[in-house]
Amino acid sequence: MVSTVIWGTGNVGRAAIRAVEAHPALKLVGVLVHDPAKAGRDAGDLASLGYEVGVAATTDVDAVLSASPRAVVYAASGDLRPDAALADVIGVLRMGAVVVTPSLYALYDQRSAPPALQAEVRAAIAEGGGSLFVSGVDPGWGNDVLPLLISGLGSVIDAVRCQEIFDYSTYDQPDSVRYLVGMGQPMDYEPPMLAPTVPSMVWGGQVRLMARALGVELDDLRESVQRRPLETTVTTPEMGEFAAGTQGAARFEVQGMVGGEPRIVVEHVTRIHPSCAPDWPSPPSGEGAHRVIIEGRPRIEVTVEATDEGGNRSAGGNATAAGRLVNAIDWLVTAGPGLYDALDVPLRPAAGRLGRKHP
Known part of the structure; x- marks a missing residue:
């Protein structure tokens, strides 16, 4: 199973926890939060699953990433902190992980992204062997x-x-x-x-x-x-x-x-x-x-x-946006290192999830 971390537990992050829990090929191994008040809470509690999953949220980024997760769902906002969001993602790519995120707007269409940004991301991918897929939250x-x-x-x-x-x-x-x-x-x-x-x-x-x-x-x-x-x-x-x-x-x-x-x-x-x-x-x-x-x-x-x-309809939109990202992870792992967009990543049937208990 693909070890997966959720970074951020806002509207998209909560839905991402539920999507990872429901996916037969993924295993939730870490949850990163910014708010100290959320630290120590179980991921199931944060995502309103109705049960505990045995993964406690933490603010310790280094501790979670030092375990070398195979994938990271970066759900922290990039609206008011685009440079910090990019730096976070670059750091994870250098560690060789698959990253999926809605937070880097310029990479929705990676071919038209500023050349300097493309170069920075591709250099991190080449260095660590990770991959990146950015898809919108709107959705x-x-x-x-x-x-x-x-x-x-x-x-x-x-x-x-x-x-x-x-x-x-x-x-x-x-x-x-x-x-x-x-x-x-x-x-x-x-x-x-x-x-x-x-x-x-x-x-x-x-x-x-x-x-x-x-x-x-x-x-x-x-x-x-x-x-x-x-x-x-x-x-x-x-x-x-x-x-x-x-x-x-x-x-x-x-x-x-x-x-x-x-x-x-x-x-x-x-x-x-x-x-x-x-x-x-x-x-x-x-x-x-x-x-x-x-x-x-x-x-x-x-x-x-x-x-x-x-x-809630807003929550439903966030859930489908998170689902598109989370459900791409196992495909990205197989596809190998690279910078991907929505034309590269197929939208696939929910294999193995029909009739599965709701998380």
Whole structure:
């Protein structure tokens, strides 16, 4: 079995623990946390498994990595600490481990990553014999393998649109919701996630990857950002009050332009309450969904709704993102050292897991 460490136990890390526990080819051997309050707690407790797995969380990175795990799921956030996240991953690659992570945005499409970054990662792989696969948390499969799979069902493709549509009121990252995305902030506040060039920096790689798979050359990337205020004050169960007049919804697109037209689009529509921006796309039910629309002949629309942790849609999205990463580990071990992307790593059936007891 592949000895596997989970580094970080936030939204993705919790789901990764459950995914590793369920995978017949993987064995959880370590859990790394940043918060000292989590240290000493069993992984099963942290991931709400309902039973203990016999692996206690620790803040001691050196102790866990000194045991030479074969794989590391790096689930620590890279939003506000991209250099530190990269340094962590580079260190693990130099030890020869397989690393899967959503935290290095520039490597969603590793071929279009900055040359200096590519060189640094490849040097670490050459030195240690590890491998790296980066896939998005929004989730990655919704912006790469799913739209590409569905595109193969049509005869004429005019445009590809990938949507994440979510109510953020139940999202378990209040700092990200309020400050990165700007919910509840004055309308003259510029949320870092919506600042010019940032959407393209984060999601542009996925647009480029789809373009490469579809065999088209992009003219460039363009961004479209819209924000709406709340008309009334709302109170959320997780994050408290959001005042009328402050930002209640945000919508942005990263558009891959071909022949002057937006042909490949990644779009996010986020709200803190369903009453804000009701004219924007909404999920069929509940608080969130991922949707792929293939404009062409025929027109194809597929909506995916995933739930986890008591029916939560945000948790469901995180779980599928973690599943894509965790389920790639045994393939990466067999494939050998390298820098991989979503076009390299197949999405495979869940062999050996049908009818298996839920972790």
